[in-house]
Amino acid sequence: MKGQNTFMTYLRKTFLILVNPIGIVVSVIFVISGLAGYIDPSTHDLFAVAGLFYPIVFAAMFLGTIISALLRTRLFFVQLILLMISLPVSSKYFGLNLNPKDSALNVITYNVHGFKGFRDKNTEKSTHESIITYLNKQQANVVCLQEFRSWTGKIDNDLKYFAQEAGYDYYHFSGYWRRGGVQSDGYLILSKLPIINHGSIPSATKRNIGAYADIQFSNNQVIRFASVHLISFSLGKQEIEAFGEAAALEMDLMKKHGRSLLGKLRNSFTIRSSEVIDLQKFIEGTDLPLILGGDFNDTPASFTYNKITGSGLNDSHLQGGLGLGTTYGGNLPFLRIDYVFYTKAFKADGATVHQLPYSDHNPVQATLLMQPN
Numbered sequence: 001m002k003g004q005n006t007f008m009t010y011l012r013k014t015f016l017i018l019v020n021p022i023g024i025v026v027s028v029i030f031v032i033s034g035l036a037g038y039i040d041p042s043t044h045d046l047f048a049v050a051g052l053f054y055p056i057v058f059a060a061m062f063l064g065t066i067i068s069a070l071l072r073t074r075l076f077f078v079q080l081i082l083l084m085i086s087l088p089v090s091s092k093y094f095g096l097n098l099n100p101k102d103s104a105l106n107v108i109t110y111n112v113h114g115f116k117g118f119r120d121k122n123t124e125k126s127t128h129e130s131i132i133t134y135l136n137k138q139q140a141n142v143v144c145l146q147e148f149r150s151w152t153g154k155i156d157n158d159l160k161y162f163a164q165e166a167g168y169d170y171y172h173f174s175g176y177w178r179r180g181g182v183q184s185d186g187y188l189i190l191s192k193l194p195i196i197n198h199g200s201i202p203s204a205t206k207r208n209i210g211a212y213a214d215i216q217f218s219n220n221q222v223i224r225f226a227s228v229h230l231i232s233f234s235l236g237k238q239e240i241e242a243f244g245e246a247a248a249l250e251m252d253l254m255k256k257h258g259r260s261l262l263g264k265l266r267n268s269f270t271i272r273s274s275e276v277i278d279l280q281k282f283i284e285g286t287d288l289p290l291i292l293g294g295d296f297n298d299t300p301a302s303f304t305y306n307k308i309t310g311s312g313l314n315d316s317h318l319q320g321g322l323g324l325g326t327t328y329g330g331n332l333p334f335l336r337i338d339y340v341f342y343t344k345a346f347k348a349d350g351a352t353v354h355q356l357p358y359s360d361h362n363p364v365q366a367t368l369l370m371q372p373n
Helices: 002-034 045-052 054-071 075-085 124-138 155-166 237-242 244-257 261-284 303-310 316-320
Strands: 105-111 142-149 170-175 185-191 195-202 208-218 221-229 290-295 338-342 346-353 364-370
Touching: 002 045, 002 054, 002 075, 045 054, 045 261, 054 075, 105 124, 105 221, 105 290, 105 338, 124 155, 142 155, 142 221, 142 290, 155 170, 155 185, 170 195, 170 208, 185 195, 185 208, 185 221, 195 221, 195 261, 208 261, 261 303, 290 364, 316 338, 316 346, 316 364, 338 346, 338 364
Parallel strands: 105 142, 221 290
Antiparallel strands: 105 364, 142 185, 170 185, 195 208, 208 221, 290 338, 346 364
16 A cells, blocks of 8 residues: 555655646746737737737636646646636636527628638638628628629629628628729628618728718618628738739738748738727727627637727627637638627627538628617
C-alpha cells in the first residue's frame, strides 16, 4: 500500500510539472482573447488574433480547469475566477432560444461569395439559381446580400432577373467601390415592400462598406435596412478575382499585407477597425428603426462586435438563436462572423443559420417583432 501511495504521489507530481506551466500559458492566452473586444486592433493586433480563436481557447481553459481541480492545484482557483469573469464575453457566443415562434418580420443576410460556389459543389452557372430557389422557399420580407456579382457581365439585367425569380418586387444595389461607372460587384437588398429611399455607406478606406434601403412597412412605419461587408481576414488571389474590377485597389492592399498569414491578419484587423468606426457613425446617425445584416468578418469577442453593440444594437442570435450559430463554412472552425443586428425597436423571436453548400458563408435568418412604443 505504501508503495502504491508513493507511486501515485510521484505520478501526481509528474502531471503537475506538465500541467501547471501549460495551464498558466493557456490562462494568459485566455485573458488576452477575452480582452480583444476592448482593445483597438490597429494599435494592439495580438489581442484581435487571440480573440479570433476565443471558443477554442475557452474550451482549452475549461478543460484545464477540470484537470486542475482533479489534481487539487492552486492554479484551479485562478482558472475558476477567470472563467467566471469571462462570462460576459462567453455569453456573446451562445443562443438559448428553445422555442422560437412565428414573427411579423423575417430577415435573411447572406454573403453569396460572388456565386462562385463552394468546394466544387456549385459553379457560377448554377449557384445563383440554387440561391434563388432557397430564397423562394424562405419568403423573407427583406434579404441582405453581400458579394453579389454579375454572372453575365450585364449587372442591370442580372439584378432584375434575380429579384423577379426570387419573388421580390423591390430591390436596391450598390457597388463596393467609390468610383464612377458601372460596377458588377456589390450589395443587394431585396424587399417585398416599397423602398422609398436608399444609398451607400462610405468608408475612409476608399470603398463602400454597405448599402441601405428605407422600406415602407405600414402607413406610419419606415424601417431602415443595411447590408454590410467589412474587410475580410485575408486578401488572396481568389478574393481579388471575386471583386472583379476593384483588383487594382486590392492589389495595393496586398502589398501592404505582405506574404505571411499574420501580416494579412494584422492589416485586415487594422483596416476593419477603421471601417467599423465609419459604420458606427452611420448607426448613430440613423434616426429610423434599424436592422443591420451582413458579413462583419469578426467574432463576438472582437473590437468590431463591441463597437456595433456599443452603438445600441442587439445581436439576433443571442436572443433568438440556439448554440454557437457558426456561419463561416471555411477551414477555420466555430466562426460566427455573419449577423443580424437591430435597434431596441425590435425583439428577436428566432434566429437560424442555414447550412448550405453555395458559398463559404451560411445565411442567417432572423425573425423579429416590433416592440411597443
